[in-house]
Amino acid sequence: MLQTFQKALPVIFVNFEELPAFLEERNGFRLVWAPEETGVSRFMFVPPRTRIDLGAGKFVSVIFESPLLAASESVRALTSPLTVDASPYAQSLFALIGSLRRDAFSDLYQARIAVMIAGLLPELIEQLKSAPPAADSPAPQPAKSGRPIVLINARPVIYAVRFMKRNMGNPQLSLNDIAHTIGYHPNYFCQEFSRIFSQSPIRFLNELRLDRTLRLLEHTDHTLKEICRGVGVADSSRLCSMVKTATGMTPMAFRRSCRHGGVSGEGEASWQKFYS
Secondary structure, eight states: OHHHHHHHSSOEEEEEEEEOSEEOOOSSEEEEEOOOTTOOOEEEEEOTTOOEEOOSSOEEEEEEEOHHHHTOHHHHTOOSOEEEEOOHHHHHHHHHHHHTGGGTTSHHHHHHHHHHHHHHHHHHHHHHHHSOOOTTOOOOOBOTTSSBOOOOOOHHHHHHHHHHHHHTTOTTOOHHHHHHHTTOOHHHHHHHHHHHHSSOHHHHHHHHHHHHHHHHHHHOOOOHHHHHHHHTOSOHHHHHHHHHHHHSSOHHHHHHHHHSSOOOOOOTHHHHHHTO
16 A cells, blocks of 8 residues: 555655665666755756766755656656755755655655655746756657647645645545645645545545554554544544555554554654654
């Protein structure tokens, strides 16, 4: 289920790498940044098969794939890395991505990293829109459907995802509620969301609820009923079914498999931790 969730995102996390001063060509997109105590002020978007000299200093790179970016003529026209000023929101995402580097082998953490990279796409998209085209880049060609390939402005949809994460504990959260928070008609919102995430908003919401459920089962001692109230699933039998479909185990069996002999819960403060 988690692998299916990752494939539904606009990016697929591949790996981290520590960078030497000289950046070799390789497949996949890369985000490159210098970890600083004051936060990441700028980051670099590196297209596939691009070589650059970073100069002196310590750099970190995350490698990812993105069908959304690969289909964009704006991205295809790039012949050199693109430097982007990081907003405070982007700085917080880079801090979170960096904190998960040691756990990148886990499917669950890889899904979380992919979601965070997806959160950086709006700022990258804005920069791509204003980037001058390469002098030798070919004119955009229409897709097979006869419509030109364009890069979707994902900022409102990414904001809607953040709204879903903050409000998933409400079992009455509806498609209309989510669409109206960004000023979209529900039908148009479904269309735009599906173009970016390749699935419906409600299915994506259920994936978020499942991810949070698994985290709470793994790291807390909350009962199943408490978790149901926290993630916005009114029926505990439905939540059991979701967990069993994703993991092949009942919720309690999944918790025992994560504990390896038992780990004490984190108390009420855990709710705040997992709702951040």
